[in-house]
Amino acid sequence: MEEFKALWAENIDAKVETTVRTFKKEDLPEGEVLIEVHYSSVNYKDGLAGTNPKSGVIRNYPMILGIDLSGVVVESLDPAFGAGDEVIVTGYGLGVNHFGGFSQYARVPAAWVVPLPEGLSLREAMIIGTAGYTAAESVDALDKQGIQPQTGTVLVTGASGGVGGMAIAMLKRLGYTVEAMSRKKADCMDYLKGLGAEAVLHPEEVALEKKRPLAQQRWAAIVDPVGGPMLPDLLAQLHYGGCLALSGNAGGIAFEATVLPFILRGVKLVGIDSVNHPYAERIKLWERMASNLKPENLELLAEQEIALEDLPAAFRKIMDGKMHGRTLVKVKQGI
Structure with missing residues (x-):
């Protein structure tokens, strides 16, 4: 992986400007786990961060947005995870003070990473999302x-x-x-x-x-x-x-x-605080969402599936109150 794409948000003249631009691996912040992102989703918090620099969601622009992701581990310095593991990351500082999920690759602390539970696909995990x-x-x-x-x-x-x-x-x-x-x-x-x-x-x-x-x-x-x-x-x-x-x-x-x-x-x-919810409780809840809490009509909740380039329009849609259900972001194409 020499270069990859991500959604870059900047505060320019008191307005948030977002563009899909190219990054290199060394541009990513520190963390023990490097993940190839397959899916993310659009949340209200993402809409705020992508449209309103005074919302308080992000204190210091620029930032790669996206407060959740699912994908596959590429590299890990933590023995709890290995290359090929399917994982989920939500909450903590992702997409707020640490480069987020609207990116083809993300590097995050191992303490944020949840193994994908049996009973969920990477796609389903982000229909659920934050x-x-x-x-x-x-x-x-x-x-x-x-x-x-x-x-x-x-x-x-x-x-x-x-x-x-x-x-x-x-x-x-x-x-x-x-x-x-x-x-x-x-x-x-x-x-x-x-x-x-x-x-x-x-x-x-x-x-x-x-x-x-x-x-x-x-x-x-x-x-x-x-x-x-x-x-x-x-x-x-x-x-x-x-x-x-x-x-x-x-x-x-x-x-x-x-x-x-x-x-x-x-x-x-x-x-209810989903940002800093304890890790052990996260594991239990994701296991439940793969079993008795998994909606029987999960696909009905996915209003649309979009690419990184479509995110600015999705931010406007959610902030205008015109979005219902979930918007899935397909970050890795061809899957």
Whole structure:
């Protein structure tokens, strides 16, 4: 491997400029494992990094973007991995402060590398990607809080997005009754029901007309990758002992609520961090995503498959809220 292609992002005059350019092996950062990347995916965080230099995702441009990847080990200084091993990398500093997955080759610390579990292909691993990992972590959090299929209905917000769609499919696979909330209700009804949603709600059907800290108890649990000012309305409508797993801020970083849902109904607000989730837990979750958490309709979640050159348009699409499901990036051509 003398030269390879990657998506290069620069902050030029307070705007992010992205180009596919050529690199050499010595341009890669330090790390014990060199990987030939086969697939990556487009996540909301990638969209922010590729369009908004003030988003806070990347503090120091330039950068090779891409917060996840799957591929094959080419070289390894760590005996845990050898040439030919199929692997996954998500989270940590990938594509944020360390050259990322929108690149034909990546060199990363061995502590970030997860062996591809039996039951998943490299392609399937990136249909799941960071969004699916976040969804799986959210579903696992509900389980740890005692939320079982018989406990009651689970609401998934931001349902047309990657995390939301994955959460619906995973919950359905486990036997939960799921309702989906999406601003794109009219356009995505069939898609969301195909993933496993029993009902699809517009946010206006969920928001409280009169704001109050406690309202009718509608859901046993909520998977919320959106966040923002609607969070208090969601907490107010949880069952006694219910749980909300919060993983995103697409709706905003601030909300105003009271302590009443917590001290009068015993509800739990659980934060989901997919970036620094402990390695041992990552291994367990990826094993589950290759078995009982693997969506039965995984291909339905893959809206499109694109090349590195198509990424700037994909960033605009996800930031404009026009993307549903997952966008797979085929980095290695001819596979």
